[in-house]
Amino acid sequence: MPFLEIVEITKKFGEFTALDKVSLQVHEGELVCFLGPSGCGKTTLLRAIAGLDIQTSGHIFQRGKEISNLPPTERDFGIVFQSYALFPNLTVEKNVGYGLVSNKMGRKAVGERVAELLDMVGLPDSGSKYPAALSGGQQQRVALARALATSPGMLLLDEPLSALDAKVRVRLRHEIKELQRQLGVTTVMVTHDQEEALSMADRIVVMNDGVIEQVGTPTEIYREPDSLFVANFVGEMNQLSGVAAGPHTVQLGTATLSSQSHGLETGTKGIVSIRPEDVIPHGPGARSPGAPDELSDIQNAFDGTIQEMEFLGSYWRARITGGLLDGDSLIADFSMNAVRRMSLAEGKTIKIELPSDRLRLFLGDDKGPEA
Amino acid sequence: MTALDQPRSLIPGPLSTLQRIRNLGTESWIMLAGIVSLCAALLALLVMPLYSLLSKAVEDDKGAFVGLANFQEYFSSAGLVQSIGNSLTIAGLTMVIACVLAFIFAYGITRSCMPFKRTFRALATIPILAPSLLPAISLIYLLGNQGMIKGLLFGETIYGPIGIMIGMIFYIFPHVLMIMVTALSTTDARLYEAAEVLGAGPVRIFFTVTIPGAIYGIVSAAVIAFTLTITDFGVPKVIGGQYNVLATDIYKQVIGQQNFSMGAVVGLVLLLPAMFSFVIDRHVKKKQVALLSARAVPYHPKPHKVRDRALLAFCVLMSLFLIGILGTAAFASLVTFWPYDLSLTLAHYDFDAVDPNGWSSFYNSLKMASFTAVVGVVVIFLGAYFVEKGRGFGRLRSGFHMLAMLPMAVPGLVLGLAYIFFFSRPENPLSVMYSTMTILVLCTIVHFYTVSHLTMLTALKQIDKEFESVSASLKVPFYKTMLRVHVPICLPTISEVMMYLFVNAMTTVSAVVFIYSPDTKLAAISVLNMDDVGDTAEASAMAMIIVLTSVTAKLLHGLIMKSFTARHSAWRQRTG
Ligand SMILES: Nc1ncnc2c1ncn2[C@@H]1O[C@H](COP(=O)(O)OP(=O)(O)OP(=O)(O)O)[C@@H](O)[C@H]1O
Ligand SMILES: [Mg+2]
Numbered sequence: 019m020p021f022l023e024i025v026e027i028t029k030k031f032g033e034f035t036a037l038d039k040v041s042l043q044v045h046e047g048e049l050v051c052f053l054g055p056s057g058c059g060k061t062t063l064l065r066a067i068a069g070l071d072i073q074t075s076g077h078i079f080q081r082g083k084e085i086s087n088l089p090p091t092e093r094d095f096g097i098v099f100q101s102y103a104l105f106p107n108l109t110v111e112k113n114v115g116y117g118l119v120s121n122k123m124g125r126k127a128v129g130e131r132v133a134e135l136l137d138m139v140g141l142p143d144s145g146s147k148y149p150a151a152l153s154g155g156q157q158q159r160v161a162l163a164r165a166l167a168t169s170p171g172m173l174l175l176d177e178p179l180s181a182l183d184a185k186v187r188v189r190l191r192h193e194i195k196e197l198q199r200q201l202g203v204t205t206v207m208v209t210h211d212q213e214e215a216l217s218m219a220d221r222i223v224v225m226n227d228g229v230i231e232q233v234g235t236p237t238e239i240y241r242e243p244d245s246l247f248v249a250n251f252v253g254e255m256n257q258l259s260g261v262a263a264g265p266h267t268v269q270l271g272t273a274t275l276s277s278q279s280h281g282l283e284t285g286t287k288g289i290v291s292i293r294p295e296d297v298i299p300h301g302p303g304a305r306s307p308g309a310p311d312e313l314s315d316i317q318n319a320f321d322g323t324i325q326e327m328e329f330l331g332s333y334w335r336a337r338i339t340g341g342l343l344d345g346d347s348l349i350a351d352f353s354m355n356a357v358r359r360m361s362l363a364e365g366k367t368i369k370i371e372l373p374s375d376r377l378r379l380f381l382g383d384d385k386g387p388e389a
Numbered sequence: 390m391t392a393l394d395q396p397r398s399l400i401p402g403p404l405s406t407l408q409r410i411r412n413l414g415t416e417s418w419i420m421l422a423g424i425v426s427l428c429a430a431l432l433a434l435l436v437m438p439l440y441s442l443l444s445k446a447v448e449d450d451k452g453a454f455v456g457l458a459n460f461q462e463y464f465s466s467a468g469l470v471q472s473i474g475n476s477l478t479i480a481g482l483t484m485v486i487a488c489v490l491a492f493i494f495a496y497g498i499t500r501s502c503m504p505f506k507r508t509f510r511a512l513a514t515i516p517i518l519a520p521s522l523l524p525a526i527s528l529i530y531l532l533g534n535q536g537m538i539k540g541l542l543f544g545e546t547i548y549g550p551i552g553i554m555i556g557m558i559f560y561i562f563p564h565v566l567m568i569m570v571t572a573l574s575t576t577d578a579r580l581y582e583a584a585e586v587l588g589a590g591p592v593r594i595f596f597t598v599t600i601p602g603a604i605y606g607i608v609s610a611a612v613i614a615f616t617l618t619i620t621d622f623g624v625p626k627v628i629g630g631q632y633n634v635l636a637t638d639i640y641k642q643v644i645g646q647q648n649f650s651m652g653a654v655v656g657l658v659l660l661l662p663a664m665f666s667f668v669i670d671r672h673v674k675k676k677q678v679a680l681l682s683a684r685a686v687p688y689h690p691k692p693h694k695v696r697d698r699a700l701l702a703f704c705v706l707m708s709l710f711l712i713g714i715l716g717t718a719a720f721a722s723l724v725t726f727w728p729y730d731l732s733l734t735l736a737h738y739d740f741d742a743v744d745p746n747g748w749s750s751f752y753n754s755l756k757m758a759s760f761t762a763v764v765g766v767v768v769i770f771l772g773a774y775f776v777e778k779g780r781g782f783g784r785l786r787s788g789f790h791m792l793a794m795l796p797m798a799v800p801g802l803v804l805g806l807a808y809i810f811f812f813s814r815p816e817n818p819l820s821v822m823y824s825t826m827t828i829l830v831l832c833t834i835v836h837f838y839t840v841s842h843l844t845m846l847t848a849l850k851q852i853d854k855e856f857e858s859v860s861a862s863l864k865v866p867f868y869k870t871m872l873r874v875h876v877p878i879c880l881p882t883i884s885e886v887m888m889y890l891f892v893n894a895m896t897t898v899s900a901v902v903f904i905y906s907p908d909t910k911l912a913a914i915s916v917l918n919m920d921d922v923g924d925t926a927e928a929s930a931m932a933m934i935i936v937l938t939s940v941t942a943k944l945l946h947g948l949i950m951k952s953f954t955a956r957h958s959a960w961r962q963r964t965g
Contacts, residue, residue, distance in 0.1 A: 065858075068858070068862065069861075070780075070858050070861070088414075089414035089416065089417060089861070090858065090861035090862060091414055091416060091861050091864050091866070092414060093862075095862055096862055096863075097858060097859065097862045099853075099855045099858070099859070101853050101855060103853045103855035103856055103858070103859045105856065105870075105873075105874045106878065106960055106961075107874060107877045107878055107958075107960045108873070108874070108960075109960075116859075116860075116863055116865060117862075117863025117864060117865060148959065148960040149960075150960060150961075164859070164863070165862070167863070168863060168864070170862070174862075
């Protein structure tokens, strides 16, 4: 039984449909990220789960019990907002203990629980401070402690890290993930930062325009995107115009390349995609054990010219034209190692391989949003 | 049972209203009950009285429907129609003069390096503390038949348009100034830098940057000036002489001639300009919001000798005018017989000697103002809270908000008149309140509702909108969080609104003049009555008592807030 099951949730604001028949299952103890561009409905879905904005239609079940129309007070969750929403006139202790007092715990028990929680989030000595005296990252931890105080069955996080600067953000990512794993609390987190989603989530739900595009583990989402949207939104992706030439082949310019099975009818125009880091350069000195003897034996390859190379720290990014590309250019990331071994440089023409298990064809003629 | 066992044929469709109501939690019920009661209260205390006024205008004195006959009668009476012209002229001229004076004063405060800016600002609030009758009485002392400096008028009489305008300028000055100061403070220094870099001279900058930047504020100030003037009753009543305006016509028709239907007609005529101004003001305010970007850099004036001295001279003169008017009333209340025997005496403060109600009207006022402040602030806070922080019931909430905006468009005289018609009917169960203190308190709260509501709303808007969500997730009912978090955070605004209500309740005449009873007579009405029967010195004395009460309240309020903030607001500082 899924911990949380969402069945065909639709949410309308007047005429505008913010969520369109969204269905999803969340399992006990996992951390699920809602990922998508601004305005795609992530927050709306999270608020529907919390009961803060009740859906227009559809059902929500928690542990098999229907909670679709329960007010938030009768649901079982803790929530952290982007703004943290700490009560400024209450001390950190009072904030963390806010939900405990009313649960008729003894004063002493509340004190102990608050101390335990503050310890857990690494702020054992800040109990008597007011929120304004804390840094952003510290406020965020207090908000987390407050949400966890009542030991809710589910933790909801709406862009919890987006108000922090980059360094703190990266550190807190790990801390939250660690805490979540420790407590085993089922967590739903909203973010529009793909790195955050990839590094924290057990599963990612990619959303666009009020619908779910794909649900999967971070590696699935990254390596096997189901749609051009997902391919573009997560990570970087080359998009080249192509035509379906068979169930496992695409035609790119004049060449026919083998690709992942794409399910498009032969002759359909589409977008051929491959990630820059999956492009393999072959040049003199590229020989590695087991590689074909002759460059011309390499499958799925063509001759391309390196137009530009840009040094990006740990790798080089190259723009390649020529051959099959038919005016398009291909972005490829080459390791330092490869660049050195093959003496890759601007103006050089080399053999470029597009491995068939990384090459995909998607329906669509426009090139979708830039990632 | 797992979710999958649920009958899937149950196609998720929109919930019916009935289902939604059944699903309401306890808290939603409390909230619903709160909003509904507030809506009901404003309906009963504002909308229904106004409706009575409307229907009275199409009835004769016996209550029979006569269609537009009353309007015909009104418009065929040359004297009454003349008042429309008079009112518009006075309001128009006062508006222009007050706006120019307030603009220059505000310019000095915000855009110059003259000294004593804070003092000027404080002095300019003097008129708020007094009933509008006070400037009129003072002007009579100074420029009336026995006036000390009546030579300044070169033979013109103060009893008429000139007196009304000067009195009104005094009375509305702080209101107009406040808007002008805001308009001139919210500016972006970078615009001036840009203009300077592009080689614009000071005159060009003034007309291409300063004025356009403040234009919405100026329009708003003009509208307020116009409305306050056309609807005020105290000044023209005391100093208007034979010069009739709409406000005094209502009073004469109703109190003088007991012609209620005609009073209702004049009330409706007066409602028009007020409504019109209200619409313009709303419109302008909406535009104003977008004007200032969040990244604006505050403007800091640079010293400029000639400009600063000229502005200083102007502000000194204006302050002398304000102090002079107040001082005259104070002085006149303390001398034996103006202007012949100027020996000091407290005899005029022995109100019991000249007025059957004597000092009791002052105690009534104190009581009324205190109740208005306390009851009013609770209601206004709850109303604003429901509008801003409520969950669900969207239409009800915005409906209430619209009701709360309405009082601004209803002049006090019209409200008071409407109350007579509505509450004096024996068949109305609410008529038990008629001629009680309760109705005075409720009427005053309604009269000053809009400004308080908007102030409270602004304060609540600045509070994180997720507090309710957090509170719900922690299973703490919203009203607990409201008391523990929202009220403490809003405390400065709460006390400010209480102050506003208190001072206005002390000084108001227009609405309550129709609905007080001998037992509930108020101090400001005593001023009016004593002036009416010629006890002018006593009237001044009572007006001074009102001023002193307002000042004391303000000082006390300042002190209490200061010590309270010191003890309970550690969280407002960034040091922990
Ligand atoms: N109360 C509301 N009334 C009208 N439209 C709304 C309301 N709340 C959200 N929307 C609309 O619904 C859509 C989805 O909003 P939502 O807040 O869920 O987006 P999001 O995915 O969280 O985006 P972001 O990353 O910007 O937070 C948006 O187009 C938004 O304008
Ligand atoms: Mg969002």
